[in-house]
Amino acid sequence: xxxxxxxxxxxxxxxxxxxxxxxxxxxxxxxxxxxxxxxxxxxxxxxxxxxxxxxxxxxxxxxxxxxxxxxxxxxxxxxxxxxxxxxxxxxxxxxxxxxxxxxxxxxxxxxxxxxxxxxxxxxxxxxxxxxxxxxxxxxxxxxxxxxxxxxxxxxxxxxxxxxxxxxxxxxxxxxxxxxxxxxxxxxxxxx
Amino acid sequence: xxxxxxxxxxxxxxxxxxxxxxxxxxxxxxxxxxxxxxxxxxxxxxxxxxxxxxxxxxxxxxxxxxxxxxxxxxxxxxxxxxxxxxxxxxxxxxxxxxxxxxxxxxxxxxxxxxxxxxxxxxxxxxxxxxxxxxxxxxxxxxxxxxxxxxxxxxxxxxxxxxxxxxxxxxxxxxxxxxxxxxxxxxxxxxxxxxxxxxxxxxxxxxxxxxxxxxxxxxxxxxxxxxxxxxxxxxxxxxxxxxxxxxxxxxxxxxxxxxxxxxxxxxxxxxxxxxxxxxxxxxxxxxxxxxxxxxxxxxxxxxxxxxxxxxxxxxxxxxxxxxxxxxxxxxxxxxxxxxxxxxxxxxxxxxxxxxxxxxxxxxxxxxxx
Numbered sequence: 003x004x005x006x007x008x009x010x011x012x013x014x015x016x017x018x019x020x021x022x023x024x025x026x027x028x029x030x031x032x033x034x035x036x037x038x039x040x041x042x043x044x045x046x047x048x049x050x051x052x053x054x055x056x057x058x059x060x061x062x063x064x065x066x067x068x069x070x071x072x073x074x075x076x077x078x079x080x081x082x083x084x085x086x087x088x089x090x091x092x093x094x095x096x097x098x099x100x101x102x103x104x105x106x107x108x109x110x111x112x113x114x115x116x117x118x119x120x121x122x123x124x125x126x127x128x129x130x131x132x133x134x135x136x137x138x139x140x141x142x143x144x145x146x147x148x149x150x151x152x153x154x155x156x157x158x159x160x161x162x163x164x165x166x167x168x169x170x171x172x173x174x175x176x177x178x179x180x181x182x183x184x185x186x187x188x189x190x191x192x193x
Numbered sequence: 194x195x196x197x198x199x200x201x202x203x204x205x206x207x208x209x210x211x212x213x214x215x216x217x218x219x220x221x222x223x224x225x226x227x228x229x230x231x232x233x234x235x236x237x238x239x240x241x242x243x244x245x246x247x248x249x250x251x252x253x254x255x256x257x258x259x260x261x262x263x264x265x266x267x268x269x270x271x272x273x274x275x276x277x278x279x280x281x282x283x284x285x286x287x288x289x290x291x292x293x294x295x296x297x298x299x300x301x302x303x304x305x306x307x308x309x310x311x312x313x314x315x316x317x318x319x320x321x322x323x324x325x326x327x328x329x330x331x332x333x334x335x336x337x338x339x340x341x342x343x344x345x346x347x348x349x350x351x352x353x354x355x356x357x358x359x360x361x362x363x364x365x366x367x368x369x370x371x372x373x374x375x376x377x378x379x380x381x382x383x384x385x386x387x388x389x390x391x392x393x394x395x396x397x398x399x400x401x402x403x404x405x406x407x408x409x410x411x412x413x414x415x416x417x418x419x420x421x422x423x424x425x426x427x428x429x430x431x432x433x434x435x436x437x438x439x440x441x442x443x444x445x446x447x448x449x450x451x452x453x454x455x456x457x458x459x460x461x462x463x464x465x466x467x468x469x470x471x472x473x474x475x476x477x478x479x480x481x482x483x484x485x486x487x488x489x490x491x492x493x494x495x496x497x498x499x500x501x502x503x504x505x506x507x508x509x510x511x512x513x514x515x516x517x518x519x520x521x522x523x524x525x526x527x528x529x530x531x532x533x534x535x536x537x538x539x540x541x542x543x544x545x546x547x548x549x550x551x552x553x554x555x556x557x558x559x560x561x
Contacts, residue, residue: 005244007225010234010284010362012277077311078268103373104268104311111268134314137370141269 025143028117034064040092044076047157049099055168077104079111089119094179098126106131107138114142124178128154150174240284250289251279264303273363285355301413301550307543318374319415319542320381326399327409335387339530349385357382392460393527394467402549409552415542425534430469440538453522453541460531477523485515
């Protein structure tokens with residue numbers, strides 16, 4: 003009987019992968035009218051003006067109130083106490099802009115964790131990082147988790163272009179945050 | 194641990210010139226290697242297939258419990274224990290005796306803030322820079338002389354590879370998925386330098402990390418790339434320092450208000466500085482004092498928002514902005530052969546923890 007070749011991953015794998023309990027998705031409001039919107043700004047270049055503009059447009063359109071917060075560390079998911087505060091202070095959260103390897107994954111991870119805390123989230127990432135965002139969502143027990151994308155890059159855009167991008171992604175962001183069915187499939191609309 | 198060094202370029206080839214080949218079955222070995230590829234475990238190069246007896250030999254080199262967790266990457270929900278680390282070290286081609294060094298290297302790596310953060314996932318694609326000090330260098334047959342950055346020597350080549358395989362397999366960070374390096378760098382997971390203590394005029398590097406001279410230790414930080422400074426042109430040590438300073442200063446690498454570089458000096462440069470009365474601290478202070486740019490120079494590269502000052506404003510046009518401020522940002526290591534005046538500026542990703550980790554071997558119980 004020959005020796006078995008040992009597995010170096012430290013996980014028990016099967017042909018279908020390791021089973022994880024599915025992460026719950028937060029219930030959506032029917033609309034954003036008058037809602038409290040938390041903006042979680044990840045400090046990447048142009049993330050602030052991008053989310054500022056998304057917030058401004060939502061104020062105009064739905065009369066939302068905004069809370070702005072800067073991510074503690076763009077590269078990793080937010081600590082538990084920050085998640086708790088966000089969940090208390092906000093009806094919905096928008097986070098971004100994930101335009102790097104760690105921060106795109108972290109944006110999705112924050113989304114999944116906040117959803118479990120009952121808060122609908124729209125994470126915005128650039129389209130170069132779809133594989134890493136999807137992989138992180140699956141790791142967090144939310145395979146197929148939906149987010150909004152905008153074309154890469156964002157960091158080098160002029161102020162005008164940033165505002166243009168924010169306006170372009172707005173419908174997708176709204177669609178991610180409200181009861182589905184009224185707007186086109188989110189997370190896919192960016193050309 | 195044996196003191197015999199049969200590794201490296203000078204190692205004799207086994208005698209297989211006579212008679213039928215009595216060695217292991219190559220067809221079986223190839224099947225085992227392909228099996229490892231098919232499972233997605235490889236970094237691209239062939240792996241050593243690991244059996245339980247080989248794993249046991251690794252685990253026998255340490256007092257640590259095989260179940261002890263030696264590192265975790267919270268953001269991906271994965272961790273690694275001693276057993277899994279040993280399997281990866283064996284797969285990488287390490288000998289069992291290297292395992293205490295792998296464990297020390299991994300502990301040192303996980304002290305790096307950038308490694309615990311998003312370093313392994315980063316678009317910058319950094320590699321660990323592993324520095325080995327002390328008697329273990331000779332005991333295990335590390336290269337401490339020419340060709341310090343490799344290749345040709347089994348411990349130098351396989352120990353950093355072991356670390357890379359742990360990150361790939363135990364943490365699950367795979368290229369194009371959770372690993373998003375734009376270009377990475379040549380030599381990722383291959384950079385392991387054993388300091389040339391014998392020809393260094395200064396204290397061993399691990400002493401700068403808090404481990405006493407004479408104790409085997411490993412120091413690790415992350416690097417994005419490195420660039421040589423070839424200066425065998427002058428007897429004036431200040432000219433050489435200016436030449437190194439010029440390379441440290443390269444604008445392309447600057448993305449934050451502060452940077453960090455390791456100076457891996459060849460023995461010739463190090464001895465020239467020491468002969469002029471300079472300590473490591475003097476070399477570091479030279480760089481701290483002189484490396485930087487004016488606001489205008491940053492602006493010319495479109496990086497006017499890089500030289501951010503503590504008050505939140507940016508360096509003015511003619512204002513000189515220093516890019517280094519503490520010795521910890523300029524680790525100085527001596528490596529390579531004393532055969533030419535060629536040193537290396539190693540660009541650090543983040544900042545070295547400033548601590549070195551002793552190599553702890555299994556306790557030997559004396560028999561009476």
